[in-house]
Structure formats: structure tokens, C-alpha cells
Amino acid sequence: MIVRGKQSWPGSGVAGGFSLIEMLLVLVVIGVVAVLLNSEFTHSSRERALEGCRRNLQMMYLALSIYEKDNNGAFPFWQDARRPAQPLSLLVPKSTTTTEIFICPGSKGLPLPEGTSFAGGKISYAYYMGRASNDASEILVSDAQVDAAPKSRGQQIFSEDGQKPGNNHGKAGGNLLACGGDVTTSGPRAARDVRYPPSVRMLNPP
Numbered sequence: 496m497i498v499r500g501k502q503s504w505p506g507s508g509v510a511g512g513f514s515l516i517e518m519l520l521v522l523v524v525i526g527v528v529a530v531l532l533n534s535e536f537t538h539s540s541r542e543r544a545l546e547g548c549r550r551n552l553q554m555m556y557l558a559l560s561i562y563e564k565d566n567n568g569a570f571p572f573w574q575d576a577r578r579p580a581q582p583l584s585l586l587v588p589k590s591t592t593t594t595e596i597f598i599c600p601g602s603k604g605l606p607l608p609e610g611t612s613f614a615g616g617k618i619s620y621a622y623y624m625g626r627a628s629n630d631a632s633e634i635l636v637s638d639a640q641v642d643a644a645p646k647s648r649g650q651q652i653f654s655e656d657g658q659k660p661g662n663n664h665g666k667a668g669g670n671l672l673a674c675g676g677d678v679t680t681s682g683p684r685a686a687r688d689v690r691y692p693p694s695v696r697m698l699n700p701p
Contacts, residue, residue: 541667544601545680548638548663551596552672555583555620555636558591560676565589568628570635570674573614579622579698584614599638601664618700619663625695631675634689638669643697645690652685660699 513521562585563570573582580597587594587610594607599619607613621637638653641661646652653669654662661683663669668682671689679686691697 541601541664544599545664545667545670547600548670549678549680551599552620552636552670552678553676554591554593554596555586556672556676556678558586558596559635561590562586563628570624570626570628571622572624576624576696576698578617579620579624579700580616580618581614582624582698583618583620583622584612584616587612599663601667602639621697621699623691623695623697626674626691628674631673632677633674633691634671635674636672637689638663638671639700640669640697643699645697646685646688647690648685648688650685651683652681652689653683655683 559570571582571585573585576582583597592610594609594611594613597607597613597618597620598604602619604617604619607616607618619639621640621643623633623635626633626635639661640646640652641654652661653664654660654666657665661669666683668680670678670680672678681687
């Protein structure tokens with residue numbers, strides 16, 4: 496006996512595979528899952544970069560403390576400096592030989608040569624040149640900011656759209672290192688006042 500299989504024709508009502516609507520639903524579900532996974536991955540990556548940045552600033556503070564103790568309480572100062580790399584390069588090699596701490600892991604900055612001056616190079620961090628070591632609560636170093644102007648609490652300090660300037664961490668904000676060694680994180684809008692007197696120059700990465 497020969498049994499003939501049933502054929503399924505469009506509109507016949509016999510299931511022979513996925514309908515167009517079912518395929519579209521599957522594609523929508525896959526798309527939603529992909530967006531959620533990508534969002535979670537991006538958030539996790541930014542958190543890791545912020546944590547790595549905090550470690551950089553803590554290591555930088557150790558180098559700044561060594562320099563300050565060797566220079567009668569003065570932090571690095573470079574006459575007529577135009578970029579933060581110039582004064583901060585004075586930390587190398589006596590206060591630190593590690594230069595990777597000057598490149599934020601959230602940025603796309605190029606590595607610096609180890610153990611040698613990088614005065615002509617580019618770093619990821621802004622530096623408040625002219626601070627005194629007794630200004631414990633004042634900001635000394637921070638992630639690159641939107642500009643070099645003083646900021647009041649609530650004003651924009653880091654990128655809000657993930658574009659330059661001030662986007663070391665996309666639109667996730669950035670870290671700030673105080674003269675006393677505390678590292679705090681702020682969103683794109685300043686979580687605190689970040690001001691400085693005329694005797695201090697804020698050098699922001701170009």
C-alpha cells in the first residue's frame with residue numbers, strides 16, 4: 496500500500512512550517528533579547544572602566560604624595576603649561592615609573608612610554624595646577640571635562656551624550672580625585688561644586 500503525504504498549500508490550513516507572522520514574532524523576540532543583552536554588556540563595561548579609572552587615580556595620588564613630600568608640599572607645576580601632561584610628567588620617573596595610570600581605561604588614549612617623560616604626549620585626565628596639599632577636599636585631578644570652567648553643583652561637568660568633550664566614560668560621568676586622596680564618581684552633572692581660585696589653573700586634555 497502506498498501512502499501519499501499531504502501537501503500544504505498557502506491558505507490550506509495544514510501546518511507545514513512557520514507562518515509569516517510566527518517568523519516575524521520570533522525575529523522581534525530575538526531583537527529585544529539582543530538589545531537587552533547589549534545594554535547589560537555596555538553597562539557592565541562602563542562600570543569596569545569606572546572602577547579601573549578609580550584605581551588609576553588612587554595610584555596617581557600615591558605618586559603625587561611622593562612628589563609633594565619631596566618638594567616642600569608643592570604639587571607638580573610647569574610654567575606656562577598648556578596641557579595636563581606637562582606638569583604631571585614631572586612625576587616620572589622619581590615618583591612613579593608607571594605611566595599607564597595616566598590613560599583612563601574608558602578612553603581610547605594611546606599608551607605612554609614607561610619610565611620616561613611624556614610631556615609632549617596626551618593623557619586622559621584634567622589637572623588643577625597650583626593646588627596646595629592642605630586643600631584636602633578640593634579636586635586635584637579628574638576625568639576629562641566638558642571645559643575648563645569652574646562648576647557648581649548641578650552644572651554639566653562630563654559629556655551627556657557620550658560625545659567629546661568630557662567623554663572618557665561615554666555618558667556615564669567620570670571620577671574626581673581630591674587633594675586628600677578621596678576618589679568620587681559624578682554623573683554628567685556635577686555632584687558637588689568644583690571650583691578653583693585665580694591662583695589655580697585647570698588644564699583639561701585637548
